[in-house]
Amino acid sequence: MMFEPLTQRRYLVPFKASRLPQQMADVLVIGGGVAGLRSAIAAAEAGADVLILTKDTIDQSNTWYAQGGIAAVLQPADSVESHVKDTLLCGAGLCNEQAVRIVIEEGPQRVLELLSWGAHFDKKTGNAYDLSFGLEGGHSFARIIHAAGDATGKELAQTLINAVRGRESIRVSEMSFAIDLLTDQGQCVGALALIKGEVNLIWAKRTILASGGAGQLYRESTNPKIATADGQAMAYRAGTTLADMEMVQFHPTTLYVAGASRTLITEAVRGEGAYLVDRHGRRFMRDYHPSGELAPRDVVSRAIVEQIRKTNFSHVYLDVRHLPVEPFKKRFPQLAQLLAQFDIDPSRDLIPIHPATHYMIGGVDCDTVGRTSLSGLYAAGEAGCSGLHGANRLASNSLLEGLAFGARAGADAARWAMANEVKFPHHLEHQIPPSAKTELDLTDVKSSLRSVMWRNVGIERTGDRLAETREIIAFWSRYVMDKTFSPAGGAEDAVAGWELQNMLTVCFLITTAAYTRAESRGAHYRLDFPEVDDNHWRMHLLWRRPMDTPIPKPIDSNHV
Ligand SMILES: Cc1cc2nc3c(=O)[nH]c(=O)nc-3n(C[C@H](O)[C@H](O)[C@H](O)COP(=O)(O)OP(=O)(O)OC[C@H]3O[C@@H](n4cnc5c(N)ncnc54)[C@H](O)[C@@H]3O)c2cc1C
Incomplete structure (x- = not known):
């Protein structure tokens, strides 16, 4: 009873289909981050007419702000097995191994494709692709590629946006807020969206939810304003199954300056040798984990919280004073610029940091081509839950997931859309x-x-x-x-x-x-x-409206 307003609501707005402006698409993609853009490209390549909606301008996405990089097996000394092992270890028993293998095996192809589309990743001569590779927490091999030092997301997003803009069969509708998924007789048939101030109805044979994460649900967050979990909520209202919703990843290091937004300081800074020290200047991570500063994110975040408590202080510090100044500035130009804004000189000063909410691991339960429990609806990227991350995401695996599963979802959705006719329910209406x-x-x-x-x-x-x-x-x-x-x-x-x-x-x-x-x-x-x-708990917890108790799902099950 207590939760009825949350579990009973089906649509947020009343509507009568016949009275609304209408649009059509073979494939509707909700979201213009890595997952949405990559799925749109795949769908267009398979012959579909695609419409992408973004609630803000297309540069407002978690993808755009990603810093550290993309993890991919691109060097002969590295191996798929090693990346799989690191991912499974970090996932703490909840990964779906099939999903892990697919992303890690197909990811490198997706990255090479980006190079062929003109992406500029940082270079270092002397290896197969002339790429410079960084190390991040939880990885046993330096396999993280990056762009302009710590502006990987921008380069990735821009490359994909250019690829999208170059395809005539993809329309992009920015500042278009998807309100709800439309369903009829157990099928997703598109979405309601606010476009140019008016509620529009978009009929689509297949819909891909790539609406990103949920960081804005928390006061301290690395995510931009768009990350309000609209997609997960829409899917829940439409009766789709969600999984692992308790799994929210907190990032250990965001800049802690009163009044400033919590800007992320990439893990790669610790990968390059930064220390974590408390108010007394003492390095403390070895007290908590043998990998020290490069322990998994959850361990580092909790250690920081504990050290803050122990030292009765508001934050801890990153110490990079021992790293050579110019290479540091070159490797992390965005960070160097940010610190300069606050008069922090990293060669002399400690950098105040605090953890913040970073990544939504749980989401819309989906299989290895992105299909969800609702026929006609796919999920990809941070909005979805493919099982890649298990109970904890390995650093730099999410952009890779967006590329790999975005491409799979787009191709599968388009294949279906091109082979089938759908009679849209023009009689659809809802009263509130x-x-x-x-x-x-x-x-x-x-x-x-x-x-x-x-x-x-x-x-x-x-x-x-x-x-x-x-x-x-x-x-x-x-x-x-x-x-x-x-x-x-x-x-x-x-x-x-x-x-x-x-x-x-x-x-x-x-x-x-x-x-x-x-x-x-x-x-x-x-x-x-x-x-x-x-x-008792080595299983996924699934949630479906109107129940407010979970359905258990075994590990490694692809059934959605
Ligand atoms: C600061 C920061 C740094 C990061 N660094 C890394 C990194 O180095 N490596 C890594 O692998 N991962 C990193 N991540 C995580 C990674 O960036 C994200 O997980 C990934 O980009 C998610 O991609 P996505 O396509 O699923 O969603 P997003 O990129 O967030 O895109 C979501 C899209 O959905 C749209 N949308 C949302 N709701 C609606 C709605 N109601 N109607 C219409 N459109 C809607 C938005 O407008 C946006 O276009 C970082 C994240 C942040 C915030």
Whole structure:
């Protein structure tokens, strides 16, 4: 009962299909990051007419802001087996090995293809592709390629955007907010989207959800504003199955300067030899893990939280003073520029850092071509959950996943769309009764929600705090999920309202999943259950509306 407003809501807006402006596409792609762009290219290459929607301009995506690089086996001394082993180890028993193998085996081809499309990755002569390779935490081999030092995402995104723009059969509609997936008789048949201030109906034979992550659900986050988990919430409302929602990855090192946004400091900085030191200048990572600064992300994040507690201080520091100055600036030009803005001289000063929410590991449950439990709907990239990352993502594996599974999803969706006719349900309509409940201040709810998620559903979790957070979310939801936001009252306000409804929905799923999993594994750490419990919990937890209890899914199952 308590969660009914979250579990019962089907569409966020009322509509009558026959009265709305309509568009058609063989393949609709929601999202213009690595997964969406790569899937659109694959779908177009297979002959489909493709429409991409992005809620902001196309350069606003997690992809654009990615820094460290792309992990790929491109050197003879490296091996698929080694990359697979590192990924499985980091995934802490929840990876789907088939998905891992596919991404790691096909990833290098996807990277070479980028080179052929004009991508400029950093070079160092003397190896097969003349590429410069970096090392990051959890990798046993230096296999991370990067661009312009720490601006890998921008180069990758720009290369893919150029490739998309060069294909006539792909239309890109920016500033177009997807509100909900349309379904009829158990099939996804497109989406409702706000385009140029009007709700539009887009009929599509196949829809690919590539809407990215959920970092904005937390107060401290490395993600840009777009990452409000719209796709996961839309999929949940449409009855699709979601998996591993408790698995949220926190990044150990974001710049900690009061009032400034939490800009990520890439793991590669530690890969190049940076130390983590506390307020007393003491290196502490060896106290927590034999790999020291290069331990997996969850270990480093928790160690920082613990060291902050022990030293009774607000943050710790990265120390790069022992690294040669000019090569450091050349390798990390964006970081050097950022530090300069705050008068931090890395050759002399310590860099204040703190962990922040970074990556949504859980998402829409999908198989190895991106198919979800809802016929007609695919998921790719951070919006999806292919099983590649298990309970913890290995650094620089997500751009690779977006490339590999994006290409697979796009090709499969187009193949189906080109071989089948679909009769779209032009009679579709949905009514929503008016709300009798009072208004809450949406900005207040949003900022309180982000704070409570950071405090109670963050790096360290306990059952009582999670239970309390569920109640808080349920309380806000009774007022916010009950409302209907309409662009007639202003497009920006409507989008803000829909985003908050999506955030509440996914916060509810993350919190409920974290409450349910009474063990610690990978990125999910319960202070009250600090051990891994393989006997009871080595399985995925699936969530499907209207149930608010999970369905267990065995490891390595591709069944969605
Ligand atoms: C600061 C930072 C650094 C990172 N560094 C690395 C790294 O070095 N290596 C690595 O592998 N990974 C890195 N990651 C993670 C990686 O960037 C992401 O996981 C990956 O880019 C996700 O790609 P995506 O295509 O799934 O989503 P995104 O790139 O986030 O794209 C999402 C798209 O969906 C659209 N969208 C969302 N909601 C809607 C809606 N309602 N309607 C319409 N469109 C919508 C957005 O407009 C956007 O176009 C980093 C992430 C961040 C934030």
